[in-house]
Amino acid sequence: MAKNMTLLWCTGSCPCWRAMIALEEKNLQGYNHQLLSFDKMEHKSQQVLDINPRGQFPTFKHGDNVVNESYAICFYLESQFKSQGNKLIPDGPEEQALMYQRMFEGLTFYDKLGNVIYYDWYVPEGERHDSALKRNKDALVAELGLWEGYLSKQGSGSFLAGKTFSLADVVVFPTVAFLFRFGLSAGRYPKLEEYYALLKDRPSIKASRPPHWLEGPEEELLLKEI
Numbered sequence: 236m237a238k239n240m241t242l243l244w245c246t247g248s249c250p251c252w253r254a255m256i257a258l259e260e261k262n263l264q265g266y267n268h269q270l271l272s273f274d275k276m277e278h279k280s281q282q283v284l285d286i287n288p289r290g291q292f293p294t295f296k297h298g299d300n301v302v303n304e305s306y307a308i309c310f311y312l313e314s315q316f317k318s319q320g321n322k323l324i325p326d327g328p329e330e331q332a333l334m335y336q337r338m339f340e341g342l343t344f345y346d347k348l349g350n351v352i353y354y355d356w357y358v359p360e361g362e363r364h365d366s367a368l369k370r371n372k373d374a375l376v377a378e379l380g381l382w383e384g385y386l387s388k389q390g391s392g393s394f395l396a397g398k399t400f401s402l403a404d405v406v407v408f409p410t411v412a413f414l415f416r417f418g419l420s421a422g423r424y425p426k427l428e429e430y431y432a433l434l435k436d437r438p439s440i441k442a443s444r445p446p447h448w449l450e451g452p453e454e455e456l457l458l459k460e461i
């Protein structure tokens with residue numbers, strides 16, 4: 236039980252999902268959590284701003300320790316609860332190097348995804364251009380090619396940093412799940428699909444899946460043609 240932990244989060248957020256997978260993997264179920272509404276701008280509520288001056292989800296506190304950045308939450312939990320739940324940082328230098336490399340590449344991956352699926356949200360009406368969106372889509376396609384290559388090199392049944400599930404999977408899996416949620420073609424990206432299938436029902440992932448996904452598919456499958 237983790238009664239001295241509080242997570243303020245919203246549904247449909249990759250950063251929140253990363254933190255929640257890490258909490259599950261470290262057997263920290265029972266933490267206090269509050270599902271707030273992004274649509275109602277609750278990330279800018281006083282409750283959030285008191286802990287997180289950026290006004291973002293996730294917002295996280297353990298005792299008096301505030302850790303709001305999703306990657307920082309994952310590292311913090313692994314380091315504070317090293318021997319609890321699943322070990323998320325491999326010991327071997329080769330696997331560890333790969334894990335750190337993929338984790339931080341994961342930020343670029345997420346940005347490139349966001350520049351397509353959140354384009355209308357990021358760019359005000361009147362400043363949007365089809366050519367800019369096309370450029371963002373091309374950048375995402377190039378990025379997807381890299382990850383297909385990485386997974387292909389790792390071989391079937393592998394995780395991102397080798398034979399064991401690691402922090403690289405904790406932070407990158409949500410991006411992969413969002414890709415398919417927004418219509419990415421499994422036929423065109425078979426390695427990503429295989430990786431998605433390998434992890435989608437892992438207990439930590441299933442337990443923390445964005446709850447609104449149960450309500451049905453996205454209205455616009457923005458990645459269908461990619």
Ligand SMILES: N[C@@H](CCC(=O)N[C@@H](CS)C(=O)NCC(=O)O)C(=O)O
Pocket residue numbers: 247248249250251278289290291292293303304305306
């Ligand atoms: N770097 C942060 C990003 C967090 C983030 O962008 N959260 C989004 C929700 S997915 C948010 O609250 N955006 C509102 C804002 O930035 O004002 C992390 O990884 O935790």
